[in-house]
Amino acid sequence: MSDQSTAPDLPPAFEIPAAWKGEELFSRDDWLIHLDQSHLDELQAAVESITAENLSQDEITPERFPLPGVSPLLQQAQHQLEHGSGACQIKRIPVEDYSPAEREALFWLISSHLGTPVSQSATGEKLFHVRDEGFKVGQAQARGPNTRKRLSFHTDRCDVIGFLCIQQALSGGNNQLVSSVSLFNEMRERWPELTRTLMQPFYYLRHNVDTGNQKPFCRQPIFSVQEGHFAGSFLRVLIERAYASPDLPDMTPEQKQAMDQLEALAETPEMSVTFSQDPGDMLFLNNWVTFHRRDEFTDAEEPELKRHLLRVWLSVPNSRPLDPLFADNYGNTAAGSIRGGMPASTSR
Numbered sequence: 435m436s437d438q439s440t441a442p443d444l445p446p447a448f449e450i451p452a453a454w455k456g457e458e459l460f461s462r463d464d465w466l467i468h469l470d471q472s473h474l475d476e477l478q479a480a481v482e483s484i485t486a487e488n489l490s491q492d493e494i495t496p497e498r499f500p501l502p503g504v505s506p507l508l509q510q511a512q513h514q515l516e517h518g519s520g521a522c523q524i525k526r527i528p529v530e531d532y533s534p535a536e537r538e539a540l541f542w543l544i545s546s547h548l549g550t551p552v553s554q555s556a557t558g559e560k561l562f563h564v565r566d567e568g569f570k571v572g573q574a575q576a577r578g579p580n581t582r583k584r585l586s587f588h589t590d591r592c593d594v595i596g597f598l599c600i601q602q603a604l605s606g607g608n609n610q611l612v613s614s615v616s617l618f619n620e621m622r623e624r625w626p627e628l629t630r631t632l633m634q635p636f637y638y639l640r641h642n643v644d645t646g647n648q649k650p651f652c653r654q655p656i657f658s659v660q661e662g663h664f665a666g667s668f669l670r671v672l673i674e675r676a677y678a679s680p681d682l683p684d685m686t687p688e689q690k691q692a693m694d695q696l697e698a699l700a701e702t703p704e705m706s707v708t709f710s711q712d713p714g715d716m717l718f719l720n721n722w723v724t725f726h727r728r729d730e731f732t733d734a735e736e737p738e739l740k741r742h743l744l745r746v747w748l749s750v751p752n753s754r755p756l757d758p759l760f761a762d763n764y765g766n767t768a769a770g771s772i773r774g775g776m777p778a779s780t781s782r
Contacts, residue, residue, distance in 0.1 A: 444622055444629055445659045452520045452723035453615040459707050464514040467507055467524045476503045484539045496547050508547040515594055516752045520720035527714040529600055541598040541744050549594055549748030552775025564743040587700045587725040588669045592747035592774035596718045599711035603741035607731030612706040614666030614725050618657050628692040632656040635759055637676035651676055652762035663754040665722040749774050
């Protein structure tokens with residue numbers, strides 16, 4: 435790491451547990467959580483009770499299902515997502531033994547022990563199915579997760595994002611993950627001027643499915659620091675859509691160069707890791723300290739063998755404070771507040 439003299443008007447490099455590089459992540463003791471048979475039995479009993487009582491999502495709560503065996507592991511994961519590496523996999527739920535409704539209930543229950551699920555659409559959808567829906571580029575309903583295309587490194591509009599793998603693709607669909615803290619540190623060391631640019635606000639166009647958002651644009655930085663806490667946030671597709679609008683200024687060459695360099699750095703094996711979720715694996719990521727993406731994939735012909743994940747967006751009670759510029763996109767920026775997600779649409 436460089437010393438402060440390299441970039442005197444930039445924050446110091448962050449020497450924190452979230453500043454891992456590449457395959458260092460796999461040797462971390464907070465990367466994998468293994469469930470033993472007693473944990474699986476406890477979860478199965480909870481799912482059986484949920485099914486027998488025909489409970490709704492809102493009725494599946496940590497208070498009703500405290501999970502005395504599993505909960506300590508989830509509390510540890512909650513802490514490490516915010517104060518550790520910012521990434522963990524929980525292995526392995528026998529999803530093949532559960533019905534689709536039971537899988538959703540189980541994933542919701544585990545997720546609700548980590549945080550509060552927030553809406554992923556203007557219709558209030560809190561559990562999202564990640565699979566190729568056959569949408570074409572340009573269709574209003576199209577979202578990256580509902581295609582089979584390769585996604586770029588990005589974050590989602592929540593503190594923590596979670597995935598439960600139901601079925602992997604015939605080929606492809608691997609996950610890539612990078613520490614945005616380490617990206618900041620390396621950018622600061624090598625390209626301080628571009629790092630300054632990344633700490634300035636960029637315009638974002640609201641997503642085409644974000645119809646409940648009354649503001650067509652917002653402005654927020656890619657790298658920021660609030661009360662000493664780092665936060666990285668990046669979704670280039672919405673940045674580029676904003677700057678393509680005739681209502682906004684053109685993107686500057688410095689802004690484009692900064693994002694190009696950031697993405698090129700994130701691609702390197704030195705910085706990022708590639709792995710695959712197996713069916714039954716859960717992956718949870720802190721969006722403020724990691725960027726993630728997915729490879730293009732090829733599906734099998736049989737519907738039951740097509741790639742399928744469940745996704746949840748969580749607001750967590752131990753979250754960091756955010757720069758006030760995030761208020762337009764996240765709502766409350768105070769530490770520990772309920773925030774993120776997409777507001778409900780008022781149209782009928």
